[in-house]
Amino acid sequence: MRLFHRRFAPQGAVPGEVAPLRGEEPEITVMRYDATNLEEFEPATPEEACELIREGAVTWIDMSGLGDGSQVQRFGELLELDPLAVSDVVNVGQRPKLDDYPSHLFIVLRQVTVHDGELIWEQVSLFLGENYVVSFQETHRDCLDPIRNRLRTGRKRIRSSGSDYLFAMIVDAMVDGYFPVLENFADKLERFENEILADRGSEVFAEVYGTKRDLATFRRAAFPLRDAMSSLLKDDQDWLTDSMGPYVRDTLDHTMQVVDVTESYSDLAVSLVDLHLSMVGQRTNEIMRVLTVISAIFIPLTFIAGVYGMNFDTESSPFNLPELGFRYGYPMFWGICIVMGLTLAFLFRRLGWLKK
Helix, strand or coil: CCCCCCCCCCCCCCCCCCCCCCCCCCEEEEEEECCCCEEEECCCCHHHHHHCCCCCCEEEEEEECCCCCHHHHHHHHHHCCCHHHHHHHHCCCCCCEEEECCCCEEEEEEEEEEECCEEEEEEEEEEECCCEEEEEECCCCCCCHHHHHHHHCCCHHHHHCCHHHHHHHHHHHHHHCHHHHHHHHHHHHHHHHHHHHCCCHHHHHHHHHHHHHHHHHHHHHHHHHHHHHHHHCCCCCCCCCHHHHHHHHHHHHHHHHHHHHHHHHHHHHHHHHHHHHHHHHHHHHHHHHHHHHHHHHHHHHHHHHHHCCCCCCCCCCCCCCHHHHCCCHHHHHHHHHHHHHHHHHHHHHHCCCCCC
């Protein structure tokens, strides 16, 4: 899996141009509410969705699936969204960021889910207007149902607040969705550590490295989001009322927790890789030590065997290995080899070279 994936407009294209896209078929839902009423709609076109926006109520337009990008562009025309922001919605893979435009506030986030042990990322883009919020999701996977349920149950705070509160709660829900994924990382890293310490690191090494890559991708989503949330607290920010300050600071605190935990897990994953490699090196050193000891024992024996294997003629000279004519020369040879081998083995054991 690539660590970075993004759609780009053709080289030399006009800024704001949308790259060709073949996404999932768009589905549009609209929730319009005030303190006493809630209405839900499923308009077929962006025109029908935008006609539902009215004064005195908050309208949340959600489009899941980007299709070929034409409906996103149509929303941009109807709501007078900045073309550069619309381009960022369709050209997915953007870095999480926050942009302040005269007519709206725009934020890009990364949503992550775990499916069959694999991380699945998608881009979610939000526009905050005077009395509306528009969200664009890359796919139909959704983490915003808790927000919808709060609206349906008539929670007083969210139903009596403006669109800025809805915007802040959606961002907070996206950030909170990171924590279950981090818990999944914690469980996997703990299992990897136990496996490596139990000398089964080779069985999970590929998983450790894959988790290290996933954390790198996770880091790319969390770190820029921290900067985006910090910019929401600036004094020149006009889109959020003063009452939103505590909620934004709480979301920023959650984001910083995500960043800190991600950094810690990344360091731990690197440490596990180093631990596995060091244990492999240690096992290699132990094997080489045993082989060295065995070689040290057999080298003198090989020397003796080589000397007595030269087949000198004892009849030509009494100095040509007189032991060759000795009646017990063969047993003497093996006795010398056994005594020498046992002596060296005992010496190496006393020196600690044969210990595990």
